[in-house]
Amino acid sequence: MSRLVMKFGGTSVANLDRIKRAAKRVAREVANGHEVIVIVSAMSGKTNELVGWVDETSPLYDAREYDAVVSSGENVTAGLMALTLQEMDIPARSWQGWQVPLKTNGAHGSARIEEIPTDNLDAKFAEGMQVAVVAGFQGISPEGRITTLGRGGSDTTAVAFAAAFDAVRCDIYTDVDGVYTTDPRITSKARKLDRIAFEEMLELASLGAKVLQTRSVELAMRYGVKLRVLSSFEEYSETAGTLVCAEDEIMESHVVNGVAYSRDEAKMTLVNVDDRPGVAAAIFVPLAQAGVNVDMIVQNISEGGKTDMTFSCPVDQVARAEKAIKDATDRGELSYGDLVVDSDVCKISVVGIGMRSHTGVAAKMFEALMGDNINIKVITTSEIKVSVLVDRKYLELAVQTLHDAFELEKAGDA
Amino acid sequence: MSRLVMKFGGTSVANLDRIKRAAKRVAREVANGHEVIVIVSAMSGKTNELVGWVDETSPLYDAREYDAVVSSGENVTAGLMALTLQEMDIPARSWQGWQVPLKTNGAHGSARIEEIPTDNLDAKFAEGMQVAVVAGFQGISPEGRITTLGRGGSDTTAVAFAAAFDAVRCDIYTDVDGVYTTDPRITSKARKLDRIAFEEMLELASLGAKVLQTRSVELAMRYGVKLRVLSSFEEYSETAGTLVCAEDEIMESHVVNGVAYSRDEAKMTLVNVDDRPGVAAAIFVPLAQAGVNVDMIVQNISEGGKTDMTFSCPVDQVARAEKAIKDATDRGELSYGDLVVDSDVCKISVVGIGMRSHTGVAAKMFEALMGDNINIKVITTSEIKVSVLVDRKYLELAVQTLHDAFELEKAGDA
Incomplete structure (x- = not known):
């Protein structure tokens, strides 16, 4: 069965109503015949609150404790999303990073993903689970402690799962409806791109277009993950958002795209x-x-x-x-x-x-x-x-x- | 080296200032030569907020997801307490239930503790850790999922650790300064008891004196854990609070104690x-x-x-x-x-x-x-x-x- 990864950012799961709206999008993909892996961020504002507490407690904090504290927001959203899907009669369960396990190195605060064994989720999919809701942004170190992947790390979690589970696509739901030729606040002529090449997206991401974490784009490029950026707040369509993909999937392109x-x-x-x-x-x-x-x-x-x-x-x-x-x-x-x-x-x-x-x-x-x-x-x-x-x-x-x-x-x- | 368990309830860790005050009490016990296991609750109000979200999302919730969500508050406090202690130059680290691991049965929402292996904490104490800060209220099921012990379960966590690690005492810091002969709101003549027998405390706990979770008193009685209830908000003294202990440690008692x-x-x-x-x-x-x-x-x-x-x-x-x-x-x-x-x-x-x-x-x-x-x-x-x-x-x-x-x-x- 085809696997699909869907990632919902903080504004897309900011409260119970929004979690329900996100769950409906997941339900549609289940109805389309996908087994879905949902990656969730913390409700918007939560991670900032936790980071603030850590900074106030200990300006030069122990990054292992920082990770233990700031990773908790994603666990809440993952459980609530699983419950919301269950209420819609979709077999779902939540997974925290250490339960998958999403294995990282020991670089707390900006850990690199080393491996995502697929057996645990595969076994549950085989038993009838249709949606695995995974807490984004977090993993487990070789010492068995919780790690985080750096701000925006849930994008990277999503792409890594898409690569590990050979997903047909990785949809990143966010509060913008795609990648634009430039900042629409600066010129109303800015146009949403239907497709953009990984290399271009990398340049745009690191140049300040804050749609995707740079590492997630690098990872998608390396593993050939089709990455789509689209809005949680607009009607869904097959061509919604922007597809970030390999160069050869873009038929004809402007010389300059952004x-x-x-x-x-x-x-x-x-x-x-x-x-x-x-x-x-x-x-x-x-x-x-x-x-x-x-x-x-x-x-x-x-x-x-x-x-x-x-x-x-x-x-x-x-x-x-x-x-x-x-x-x-x-x-x-x-x-x-x-x-x-x-x-x-x-x-x-x-x-x-x-x-x-x-x-x-x-x-x-x-x-x-x-x-x-x-x-x-x-x-x-x-x-x-x-x-x-x-x-x-x-x-x-x-x-x-x-x-x-x-x-x-x-x-x-x- | 002697081990001491100290448990801080929600009002005792309600904000960063209170966590700091609690940490000072821990520091004093470290200075007294104890290796300390600190059990923390969630900041007051946090667990209720999480329970409210679960109830609203799914009135007949999957208890496994309930546990995954509501256990997150304790993880935050544990990390913040460890950081606060580190700022005081005390070697400390946080432990989540699954990291210890605190093993429970699979009765989600009101799980029973089955075993607390001591090797992981013992190894860290041997390496120089002086304080283990453990997230209360939570454990891990045989299936590797997060469980919770029921409301007030952090008291039970504390007593179970005191029993497993053969602690000299288990101090429960709360917002009252001990166990009284009756509710002081009803008569100003109510008197704080210096000592009370386990059996009496059990009757008082189940009769509505909401100082300690009943299960924690049962457990303390079974394993002979000396349990002390005392206030986070009053000056410390050796005789502060009420000691809940075996009958034979109470020299002379009233016929009626409460x-x-x-x-x-x-x-x-x-x-x-x-x-x-x-x-x-x-x-x-x-x-x-x-x-x-x-x-x-x-x-x-x-x-x-x-x-x-x-x-x-x-x-x-x-x-x-x-x-x-x-x-x-x-x-x-x-x-x-x-x-x-x-x-x-x-x-x-x-x-x-x-x-x-x-x-x-x-x-x-x-x-x-x-x-x-x-x-x-x-x-x-x-x-x-x-x-x-x-x-x-x-x-x-x-x-x-x-x-x-x-x-x-x-x-x-x-």
């Missing part, structure tokens, strides 16, 4: 750094040790044995970055002429797997921005994206201009 | 029942099947082959009892002249192990009640208690009168 942005970026430039082997390490090793999330890195051409090194990081990490650089300088590991900080920038990226076979995307992007007199401060490119830093005040304008320039309002993937 | 009451009782009399073998069964088997909690049963003398049968039950079960009797009559299993219901009675009991060796307690009780013109409607006696039904309006007066008559305000034990 415009992503990240608002609160800072640009830091070390002027007149010695241009010698090891200087990049001398800068970025201390930054990494200080926990600074360095994103873009650009090294300008060298003149007279000196060069300028520019990088970007989240604006709230500027102070930490400055301290790390000052400390490295004090230790004699680094010397430079000046440190220039620009805390008023944002990052705009265009993403599309079509770029691999099409040239001129970057040129078209720069031309469009120039047409609005938006000055580009830093550029980086990868195989399927081009990113620029611009002044933060231009964020909305830049996104709208690029969305228009690449004609993303027009359906091209079909 | 006056208990139960307010909402009903008296039902079947007039002119056939006085033949099997008639009691014909009445009480249908009542039991209907879930009526019959308490006192009195059969009057027989006249002309007929007798009157009187019993008491909680007033809110009267309708159910009437229906059960009517149904049995309709089936021809029972015949009687009349059914007289009195829904305005209460039960007053005097309790004391000294009664075993002293006569005249019942006479003194009846005399005192007569002195206030309180009419006694039904009497039953056991080895260590005498109970009467009287009109409900006399409840406070009867308790006060009996408290005075037996001079319970005077310290007599110790």
Whole structure:
């Protein structure tokens, strides 16, 4: 019998009424002949409450106890969902992570899934269970303690179950109705994509489109899990939402499929750094040790044995970055002429797997921005994206201009 | 090293501040040289919230899912308590029921403890753990599912751990400072008892003094666990609270140690029942099947082959009892002249192990009640208690009168 994984996020199970609505969607898939594995998050707000208590109790908490506390919200939803399905005469039962067991490594707070043995659930499906409701976000360590997979980890739980149980699809029910060409709050021309390639989704997810946890997309790509993002709050249809899938399942695609942005970026430039082997390490090793999330890195051409090194990081990490650089300088590991900080920038990226076979995307992007007199401060490119830093005040304008320039309002993937 | 069990109820861990106060009490016992097993309840109100959700979702719920949901509150408190202790530099970790494991039978919702293997905790104590914080109220069934022990089950968890780990004492921290000779809201002369025998505590617990779960007292009696009830909200002293212990640890005792009451009782009399073998069964088997909690049963003398049968039950079960009797009559299993219901009675009991060796307690009780013109409607006696039904309006007066008559305000034990 075909297996289907359905995952419901916190807003989709926020109260008993919503759990009932979610259960009806599960019932429809059971009627369609699927054995269903439902992955649930905690009711919205619950995990934040628990995290708040842990932080207040112990700022530098023991991550094993953090996991024991914050995993409890999912257990509540799993039991309530199983009861709701039983009330609809659907044979269902709840499973906590350790009962499956979902085995992880011992990295508490952000554990990696190592194995999901299928025997326990398979045995119950064989006995007539039609729905297994699994508490998301949690697993069990080699030492038998509860682990959690990091915020958003229920997405990863869902994809891992879809891979382990060879599911026909993994449906992620959330509070948005799919993945858009860009943020609809910035331009009403933003269009929902019917399909998007894993690689594009990964770039969009890590660039700030907070629909799916990045790790879940990586996992889906590695195991070829068909992942669909759709809304809990809209009428269901076969083509609802966005299917995240392999490139070859997308017949025809735009060269560019999305415009992503990240608002609160800072640009830091070390002027007149010695241009010698090891200087990049001398800068970025201390930054990494200080926990600074360095994103873009650009090294300008060298003149007279000196060069300028520019990088970007989240604006709230500027102070930490400055301290790390000052400390490295004090230790004699680094010397430079000046440190220039620009805390008023944002990052705009265009993403599309079509770029691999099409040239001129970057040129078209720069031309469009120039047409609005938006000055580009830093550029980086990868195989399927081009990113620029611009002044933060231009964020909305830049996104709208690029969305228009690449004609993303027009359906091209079909 | 000596082991101590400390149990904190819901009001004692109601918020982070209270958890901290409780942790300080644990720290003192660690400093005293104990290895401590702490049993925690859910934060007050949490379990009721979870039970409410289950009831609303599924009125005739699957008890296995009920247990999975309602056990989650204790897991939160256990983790937070472990973190609080760690912040005080005390090596502590949390244990959920299945991790210990606390093994129960499969009677979900009111499971019985079958075994608590000590190896896991012993190994951690040997490695330097000083406090094991255990989530109360929960265990694991032979099928590997979560069970709960019934409301108030954390008391039973605590006593079971004290027995399994051969603890020197089991301290139950709650929101009252001990066991009283009677309800202090009814007479200000009520006196806290320094010690009380297990048998007396059992009678008081089941008679409505809601300090300890009855099963926990039974278990403590069977395994000789010294049980102390004391307040989380008062200054600690060596003699704080009430010690529930074996009879022979109480040097000198009053003949009567407590006056208990139960307010909402009903008296039902079947007039002119056939006085033949099997008639009691014909009445009480249908009542039991209907879930009526019959308490006192009195059969009057027989006249002309007929007798009157009187019993008491909680007033809110009267309708159910009437229906059960009517149904049995309709089936021809029972015949009687009349059914007289009195829904305005209460039960007053005097309790004391000294009664075993002293006569005249019942006479003194009846005399005192007569002195206030309180009419006694039904009497039953056991080895260590005498109970009467009287009109409900006399409840406070009867308790006060009996408290005075037996001079319970005077310290007599110790």
